[in-house]
Amino acid sequence: MGTKGQQTAQLIKTAARTVFKRDGYLNARMTDIADEAGKSPATLYNYFDNKREILHAMLEDFLSRVLDQGNPDPQGVYTSESLRSAIAVFWRTYTEFLPELVGITHAASVEDEFLQAWMQIREVGVKQIAGRVKVLQRQGLVDPKLDPYVAASALSSMLEHSCYLWLGMDAGGIGRPGSDDEAIDTLTYLWSRALGIE
Amino acid sequence: MGTKGQQTAQLIKTAARTVFKRDGYLNARMTDIADEAGKSPATLYNYFDNKREILHAMLEDFLSRVLDQGNPDPQGVYTSESLRSAIAVFWRTYTEFLPELVGITHAASVEDEFLQAWMQIREVGVKQIAGRVKVLQRQGLVDPKLDPYVAASALSSMLEHSCYLWLGMDAGGIGRPGSDDEAIDTLTYLWSRALGIE
Amino acid sequence: MGTKGQQTAQLIKTAARTVFKRDGYLNARMTDIADEAGKSPATLYNYFDNKREILHAMLEDFLSRVLDQGNPDPQGVYTSESLRSAIAVFWRTYTEFLPELVGITHAASVEDEFLQAWMQIREVGVKQIAGRVKVLQRQGLVDPKLDPYVAASALSSMLEHSCYLWLGMDAGGIGRPGSDDEAIDTLTYLWSRALGIE
Amino acid sequence: MGTKGQQTAQLIKTAARTVFKRDGYLNARMTDIADEAGKSPATLYNYFDNKREILHAMLEDFLSRVLDQGNPDPQGVYTSESLRSAIAVFWRTYTEFLPELVGITHAASVEDEFLQAWMQIREVGVKQIAGRVKVLQRQGLVDPKLDPYVAASALSSMLEHSCYLWLGMDAGGIGRPGSDDEAIDTLTYLWSRALGIE
DNA sequence: TATGAATGAGATTTCATTCAT
DNA sequence: GATGAATGAAATCTCATTCAT
Structure with a gap:
């Protein structure tokens, strides 16, 4: 359950998530x-050097929850x-970690450090997709x-940016899916055809 | 050639482009x-109320140069x-108007006004793509x-975000195309297969 | 005694009184x-949004000290x-609240908000005087x-503006009374004769 | 009719009157x-060193039109x-020279120079009234x-401040006369009774 | 550990005023 | 004589950050 201090650190991160989601990082x-944490500003500085460090901590939580828990099937195949x-x-x-994932995107527009971090996270996905693409190329389903x-990066962009706009932006503009399923279906359709899957 | 004043307004916009590109909006x-314009800060305020207005003016230039000059073929068909x-x-x-297009993306992360403006610009493209998709659906090439x-928005995201990362970010990460042609070829390949063209 | 924060807010108001009196609002x-408060400018903004708000706070103190403590005799009669x-x-x-009363007058010359506030404060006095005038009219001592x-407003102006010039202005010009009593006596004399008292 | 230059100076003063009346000095x-004069700001500086000098010039026009043209009857008597x-x-x-007379009042709240000027103008009136009061004292109509x-200053304040509030302020508050005549009648009534006239 | 209070450092913005033409 | 354009010199205000308790 953690010491008092760990609890407070968690409290701050939770408050930050709320505020990042509401106002943007x-x-x-x-x-x-x-304010959101019900603490004095000074208290925050007992745990984090600045806003950047809070986001960093949130991203580490994200990474340990998501990426580290195994990308099954490193040589996997798409069906x-x-x-x-x-x-x-x-x-x-993306839905679950919206404040983290939108936050890093925004932070990247201001600090190179976060651009690097973003690109590193992205790299994991791009590499995985690229692996699948290579398989498909060997199978003759994708142009060798x-x-x-490059293809993986482009596909990743479709996914990532659609999530950003559809899930992250209050005013997502035209072409917003009516449900999670519609979003997933549409993205799957385009992606699978692009890759020549069935 | 314009009066001195018009020249200065232009000078400021050009300087802003340079700075936005270098440091981010x-x-x-x-x-x-x-500094970049070689003028006193006070001079800027004789022409623009604030940084936002400079970006707005740049976006208006962009719009009059790009969107107004006609999206030929409103009922066009993809080959x-x-x-x-x-x-x-x-x-x-995107290459030509990088500071404007990256700028509006960043500004949107901080001010709703720019998010709206961005979505409006995006809407033009999404509608156009959606029109093409409808035709393809009628032709039986795309699932009715x-x-x-929604599909158009997703495809637009692929294009837009690839440009953003590959052209706009100094550290574009893994999967960056080696040339403009490679970028265009890859995007065209994925897009055309996704839409069942050829 | 109040918390440190309340003390500081009071300190700032006191400093403002001094400065308003010395330099004018x-x-x-x-x-x-x-400087007068011995604080950093930034500290002031932890307590008041701007100079206007300081004056507003001072005026509220004034109102709670003066007007709220009862205008006894709402149907009173002049003797x-x-x-x-x-x-x-x-x-x-007026002597005691010189910075507030001169301050609102000056602020009114620049911001309508303070003109309204001034007129509201004035209204209390004018209404009270008008009540007395009505009584005197019924008694046949004042022309019905x-x-x-209107008469009350004019009489109020005599009082108010005499205080403004004699108490508030360092250079009050000719006709300044030599003492508080002389001022009060003279004003009482003119006012009582104007109203037909005694 | 004046040279071009004199005409422009006049034009500026007229514009200043309009603006002072509309926005306050x-x-x-x-x-x-x-803007109001339809001239460049630079042009103003060819005629007046700053805003103060414009008001000064307006006040000189006022003085030459009003005070210099004779205060008849220096030893006059009130009937x-x-x-x-x-x-x-x-x-x-006051009606005719509203921008000048309200302007000097406001300027006086910020610059001592104008407080002096105001007091000097006021002095002329106060002295005249005081002369009348002395006569009335000799006649036994006013307490010796x-x-x-002091009495003259108080009476002057009634007049001056009533004009200021009733004519000069857009929101004159309660007790505003319905017509010029009502204003003049009321002031005359109070004043004459205060001085024991008839 | 927690915090109320304070502040340094800086960016924005305004406007009177000047200057070259 | 007139002016378009430019700017120096402030004042306001914000916010991350620190410190004494």
Whole structure:
């Protein structure tokens, strides 16, 4: 259950999530987070050096919860079903970690450090997708001239940016899916056809 | 050639482009833009009320240069060639107006006003793509159950976010194309297969 | 005694009184008040949003000290004695709250909000005087054709503006009374004769 | 008819009157006056060193039009009629020179120089009234113990401040007269009774 | 561990005023 | 004589961060 201190650190991170989600990482002020946590601003500094460190801590929690827990099947193969399932997992993960994933995107627009962090997280996914693409190329389902990493990056962008706009932005504009399933179905459809899967 | 005043307004916008590109819209200070323009900060305020207005003015220039000059073919149809050409146009436009297009993305993360503006610009493209998708659905090349706007939004995200990362970010991470052509080819390949073209 | 914070808020108001009195509300800068309070300018903003809010707070203190503590005798009648006493009370109040009362006058010349506030404070006095005038009209001591509010406003102006010039202005010009009593006596004399008392 | 230059100077003063009346002297900016005059700000500086000098020039025009043109009857005596007429003249003068007279009041709250100027103008009136009071004291109509200057200053305040509030302030508050005549009648009534006239 | 209070450092913004033409 | 354009010099205000308790 953790010491008092660990509890407080968690309390602060939870407050930060709330504030980041509500106001955006860039608009969030330390005092807002402190208010949300019901603590004095000074208390935050007993746990985190600054707002950046709070986001970093949140991202570490995210990484240990998501990436480290195993990317099963490093040499995996896409089937219609596994693809849909992979996209659904991504969608749900983005939903669950919205403040972290939108936050890092915004932080990256201001600090190179977070751009690097973002690109590293992204790299995991891109590499995995690229692996699948290579398989498909061997199978003759994807043009062998394609650089699998470039293709993977592009596909990743479709997924990531759709999640960003559809889940993260209050005003997502035209073309917003009516349900999680519609989103996942549409993305799966486009993606599977692009990769020549069934 | 314009009056001195018009020249100065232009000078400021050009300086802002440079600074936005170098430091990012959010990091740019009025002082930086003034320095880049070789003017006093006070001078900027004779032309623009604040940094937001500079970006707005830049976006208006962009709109009058790009969107107003006609989206030819409102009921157009995708062929392999027209698709590649459309993607190439997008790519080149993004390249040319990088500070504006990255700028509005960043500004949107902080001010709702710019999120709206971004979504409006995006809407033009999404609608156009959706029109093409509808045609393909009628031709039986795309699943009629798909909402064409949702699909168009997802495809647009692939394009837009790939440009953002590959062109806009100094550290674009893994999977970066080696040339403009590779980028355009890869995007065209994925997109055309997703839409069942050829 | 109040918390440290309350003390500081009070300290700032006291400093503001001093500075307003010395330099005038309009000339006073936040820095001056901060210096006078022995605080950093930033500290002031932890307590008041701006100079206007400081004056507002001072006026609220004034109102709770003066107006709220009861205008006894709402249907009161003027006698020589009660009139002199009323004028003396006004004089002493103006003396005591000089920074507030001169301050609101000056602030009113620049911001409509303070003009309204001033007029509201004035209204209390004018209504009270008008009530007395009505009584005198019924007693046949004042011309019944007179609008009691107009007359009350004029009499109030005599009192108020005399206080403003004699107490508030360092250079009060010619005709300044030599003592508080002379001021009160003269005003009482003119006022009582104007109203036909005694 | 004047040279071009004199015409422009006049144009600027006229514009300043308009702006002072609309926005108040303190809120008026040089550029506002320039705009109103249809001239460049730089042009104003060819004629006046700053806003203060414009007001000064306006006040000189006022003085030459009003005070210099003779204060008839330096040893004059008040009768009911002459008193009403004197008050009516003051009222009309205040009406006519509202921007100047309200302007100097406001300027005085910020610069001592204008407080002095105001007091000097006021002195002319106070001295005249005091002269009348002395006569009335000799006639036994006013208490000889009264300092005639103090009484004159108080009476002057009634007149001046009533004009200021009733004519000058857009929100004059309660007790505003319905017409010029009502204002003049009320002031005359109070004043004449205060001085024991008739 | 927690915090109320305070502040340094800086960016934005305003406006009177000047200057080159 | 007139002006478009530019700017120096402030004042306001914000916020992350620290410190004494």
